[in-house]
Amino acid sequence: xxxxxxxxxxxxxxxxxxxxxxxxxxxxxxxxxxxxxxxxxxxxxxxxxxxxxxxxxxxxxxxxxxxxxxxxxxxxxxxxxxxxxxxxxxxxxxxxxxxxxxxxxxxxxxxxxxxxxxxxxxxxxxxxxxxxxxxxxxxxxxxxxxxxxxxxxxxxxxxxxxxxxxxxxxxxxxxxxxxxxxxxxxxxxxxxxxxxxxxxxxxxxxxxxxxxxxxxxxxxxxxxxxxxxxxxxxxxxxxxxxxxxxxxxxxxxxxxxxxxxxxxxxxxxxxxxxxxxxxxxxxxxxxxxxxxxxxxxxxxxxxxxxxxxxxxxxxxxxxxxxxxxxxxxxxxxxxxxxxxxxxxxx
Numbered sequence: 001x002x003x004x005x006x007x008x009x010x011x012x013x014x015x016x017x018x019x020x021x022x023x024x025x026x027x028x029x030x031x032x033x034x035x036x037x038x039x040x041x042x043x044x045x046x047x048x049x050x051x052x053x054x055x056x057x058x059x060x061x062x063x064x065x066x067x068x069x070x071x072x073x074x075x076x077x078x079x080x081x082x083x084x085x086x087x088x089x090x091x092x093x094x095x096x097x098x099x100x101x102x103x104x105x106x107x108x109x110x111x112x113x114x115x116x117x118x119x120x121x122x123x124x125x126x127x128x129x130x131x132x133x134x135x136x137x138x139x140x141x142x143x144x145x146x147x148x149x150x151x152x153x154x155x156x157x158x159x160x161x162x163x164x165x166x167x168x169x170x171x172x173x174x175x176x177x178x179x180x181x182x183x184x185x186x187x188x189x190x191x192x193x194x195x196x197x198x199x200x201x202x203x204x205x206x207x208x209x210x211x212x213x214x215x216x217x218x219x220x221x222x223x224x225x226x227x228x229x230x231x232x233x234x235x236x237x238x239x240x241x242x243x244x245x246x247x248x249x250x251x252x253x254x255x256x257x258x259x260x261x262x263x264x265x266x267x268x269x270x271x272x273x274x275x276x277x278x279x280x281x282x283x284x285x286x287x288x289x290x291x292x293x294x295x296x297x298x299x300x301x302x303x304x305x306x307x308x309x310x311x312x313x314x315x316x317x318x319x320x321x322x323x324x325x326x327x328x329x330x331x332x333x334x335x336x337x338x339x340x341x342x343x344x345x346x
Contacts, residue, residue, distance in 0.1 A: 106344050
């Protein structure tokens, strides 16, 4: 009985200390996606300038890393919001719930294209998703039903129409939402063009995903961390290399780098907005409802991010490269944010 009472007291004491700690912090803390980072930072700066609240601290940790930190628990030692360049996974929702993060509000902020870019000092690449898969997959088909370790050393090895240049692609690590989306949209998008691999999805979904999503590890694809600015610098230094990152970084560095045409489409604002550019995805941030009221300014920050002056067609985030949603979607997520609606349905 005494042991039980002590356990109850300990839990109560922990909850009290967490609540007190949360109340002690007077600045919003945001982690997550490197792609959403510039948008979130722009909103944080505007918020700090135009309200009575302190400018939120925004860290670039990658989507997976951000959700891991976000879902770790409640209290000031844990972030209040996390950015993501992919939707939260069911396993992450379950991890959140296991750690007491039960009420999570999902806000979609707009769209982004994933680009494969190179230096403007080199010719612009014209490539298909199938060719991207054949260049970067860990294993590639060698006849019907047979896979071999990727032997392609140059782009020309993949297809005679491509440059006779060594394959060297700088891209994000597995913790990145951009990497997840690139694997799904570009790699799998090309992989399923190969009939017998596409058929595998019905018979062995796990193997199909492993074949289509696994990126080679022999040096042709170089994990360049979560720092997209660093990738841009490396592309300037090496005209033969390509980099994989969000459209916003291409937009901001259009004087130095150019996006490849993928399946005949350039990564432009219009092509991503109308869905004709194949490698595009939605962007999100997630709000920890339990921190609202303890950490000052959270509702107000969400209102700033979801105002038309920020994420609307003529908002200041479009200048940073965000592709805005249509009116109906913007209204939905603005209302979800205003009402702090737990709206995740996976």
